[in-house]
Amino acid sequence: MSRIGRKEIPVPKGVEVKHDNNVVTVKGPKGTLSTPVVPGIGVTIENNVVQFTRSNDEGKMRGFHGLMRALVANNVRGVTDGFKRELDIVGVGYRAEVKGKQIVFALGYSHPVVYDIPIGIDVLIEKQTHITVTGVDRQLVGQVAANIRRLRKPDPYKQKGVRYTGEVLKKKAGKTGAK
Numbered sequence: 001m002s003r004i005g006r007k008e009i010p011v012p013k014g015v016e017v018k019h020d021n022n023v024v025t026v027k028g029p030k031g032t033l034s035t036p037v038v039p040g041i042g043v044t045i046e047n048n049v050v051q052f053t054r055s056n057d058e059g060k061m062r063g064f065h066g067l068m069r070a071l072v073a074n075n076v077r078g079v080t081d082g083f084k085r086e087l088d089i090v091g092v093g094y095r096a097e098v099k100g101k102q103i104v105f106a107l108g109y110s111h112p113v114v115y116d117i118p119i120g121i122d123v124l125i126e127k128q129t130h131i132t133v134t135g136v137d138r139q140l141v142g143q144v145a146a147n148i149r150r151l152r153k154p155d156p157y158k159q160k161g162v163r164y165t166g167e168v169l170k171k172k173a174g175k176t177g178a179k
Contacts, residue, residue, distance in 0.1 A: 005065030009050040009073050012080055017050055017072075019043045024050075024072050028079025031120070031136045035071045038064040050076075078136040085145035087131040091160035094152070095128035103131075107152040107162070115151065118144060130165070 011017050015028040024043060025034040037043060040061055042053040050072060054065040077083075089096060089107075096105045103123060105113040117123055121144050124132040131148065135141045145164070154161035156172045163169065 003066070005052050005054065005062070005069045007069060009069065009076055011045075011048040011050060011076060015076060015080055017045055017076070019045060024075070026072065026075040026079050028076070030079050030082055033075040033078060033137060035068075035075060038068055041065060041068050043068075074138045078138055082134055082136050083138045083141045085133045085141055086165035087133070087145060087148055087162055088165050089129040089131070089162050090154070091152075091158075094160065094162075096125050096131060097128065098123055098125055103148070105151060108160070113151050115148060131162075 015026065018025045018027075019037070022037045022039070023034050024037060025032065040055040041064055042055070044051045044053070052065060052069045052072075054061050089105075091108060094105075094107050096103055098104075098117075101117050103115045103117060103125070105115065107113055118140065120137060120140060121133060121135045123144075124134070126132070133141055133145045133148070135144075149162045149164065152161040154163040154167070154169050156169060157174050159169055159171060
């Protein structure tokens with residue numbers, strides 16, 4: 001039995017979980033999220049607890065068992081607390097600012113880089129160099145943060161670029177080597 005899949009998901013107060021037509025819908029104070037259920041995975045909702053079962057013990061089905069539980073648990077956490085990723089912009093003259101539903105970056109290129117903010121994501125920029133991406137969908141928050149990081153990946157030689165807060169980079173010596 002899957003260790004993750006057999007764990008129960010407690011449903012907090014103010015959160016409503018429904019299972020209709022192979023879709024689990026989670027509704028809470030911050031929004032509504034839905035996840036399609038993989039065929040062969042059973043969902044039971046009783047006494048404010050969600051449990052998942054599987055039809056057989058094939059390798060793929062065992063993997064889907066844990067996956068479904070993790071996705072719905074992320075939905076429950078997202079509609080109650082939300083998710084957050086933080087990024088730092090490092091480099092002389094590197095900065096960002098929000099203009100409407102777009103972020104305009106100055107990242108050392110000859111032109112400003114414009115990034116459209118997707119629906120359901122909030123972006124807060126502090127001191128022009130610290131970006132906070134928040135939202136209810138964990139997958140979307142992580143993808144937006146990865147897309148922003150991809151605009152100017154951290155350079156291992158000069159340590160410049162967009163990086164996650166707390167990300168540790170290995171500094172490389174360069175051509176001259178150690179003297």
